[in-house]
Amino acid sequence: MDRFQEMRVFAAVVDAGSFVGAADALGLSKAAVSRIVSELEARLGVRLLHRTTRRLSLTAEGEVFVVRCRDVLASVEEAEAEITERSGDAVGLLKVSAPFSFGVLRLGPLWGGFLAAHPRIELEITLSDRFVDLVDEGFDLAVRIARLQDSSLVSRRVSSTRMVLCASPRYLKAHGKPKHPSELASHAVLAYSLLAAGDTWEFEGPDGTVPVKVHPRMRTNNGDTCRAVALSHEGIVLQPAFIVDEDLRAGTLVELLPQYRAPDLGVYAMYPSRKHLLPKVRVLVDYLAAALQRDAPAARAR
Known part of the structure; x- marks a missing residue:
């Protein structure tokens, strides 16, 4: 048996937590995966996995061996990446994670042009507002909107977005228009729960x-939901311009306190830290x- 294949299968079983999951990830049968791991254990003369009817767990020897396996697999991947980089060919499956609203409103119209320009690349795009783990979840790249903190990932700022404080005219008529940020503490606020600043909003x-310090009447992990409830006249939102700019233009939402600005957020392309960046x-x-x-x-002019 190819030792590299043994390592690859064993690491896949550990990552998936099951033989079935590893088989699906590798395109093999469950029987083949189980046989390869058993043959690996027999060749090494040690048990690498504890098997029960409900779960798999690593033995002490397995914990040591899987670290070595991942080191070897990473070295092979880096060697292949270096050769691919030298060839300059952008080819293969490209797995991308992006925030939901930004992915629909800003990135959605761009993918067609990218595919047309790079016919040998396949895209797999996952939209989610949570911060995915690129390495553990197998993503090649993530688009993130944030005030970036220290990270083990490599990042490039590709754009930025203005944060807009706004509410509907009907809400403002009923509850008054704040004249200073401090007054937000007494207003109904519709908060984005994944905002890094939490319930303390800052303005310059x-x-x-x-x-x-705001006191949200509602929290949600989706900016479009904040917008929808604001359009129902139930509170004030602090949202990126790309979510609310159409409403501001139509007058269904009104910008508040324009002389006080929340910090802009950067739009970053992030990818695992590697010595060699894959062409794709x-x-x-x-x-x-x-x-x-x-x-x-055009976005800033809206």
Whole structure:
């Protein structure tokens, strides 16, 4: 048996937590996966996995061996990446994670042009507002909107988005229009629960930085839901311009306190830290940077 294949299968079983999951990931039968692991254990003369009817767990020897397996597999992947990079061919499956609303509103119209320009690349796009683990979940690249903290990932800022404080005219008529950020503490607030700042919103204005502790009437992990409830006249939202700009233009939402600005958020393309960047990832990062910068003036003008 090919030792590299044994390592690959064993690591896949550990990652998936089952023989069935590993078989699905590798395109093998469950029987084949089980046989390869058993033959590996027999060759090494040790048990690597505890098997029960409900779950698999690593033995002490298995914990040591899987680390070595991953090191070997990563080295092979890096060697292949270096050769592929030298050839310059952008080819293969490209797995991308992106925030839901931004993925629909801003990235959705861009994918067709990317596929047309790179016919040998296949895209698998997952939209989710949670911060995925690129390495553990097998993503090549993630688009994230944030004030970026320290990270083990490599990142490139490809654009930015303005944060807009706004509410419907009907809500403002009923509850009054705040004249200073501090007044937000007494208003109904519809909060995005994944905002890094939590319930303390910060604004920069004539009197410097103003932090405000808000008391959300509703929290949700989706910006479009915040927008929808704001359009139902139930509160004030702080949302990226790409979510609310159409409503601002139509007058169904009104910007508040324009002299006080929440910090802009960067739009980042992030990928695992590697010595050699795969061509398929590099061309996507370059494409997103060019396309989003091209669209930025129009977005800011809205």
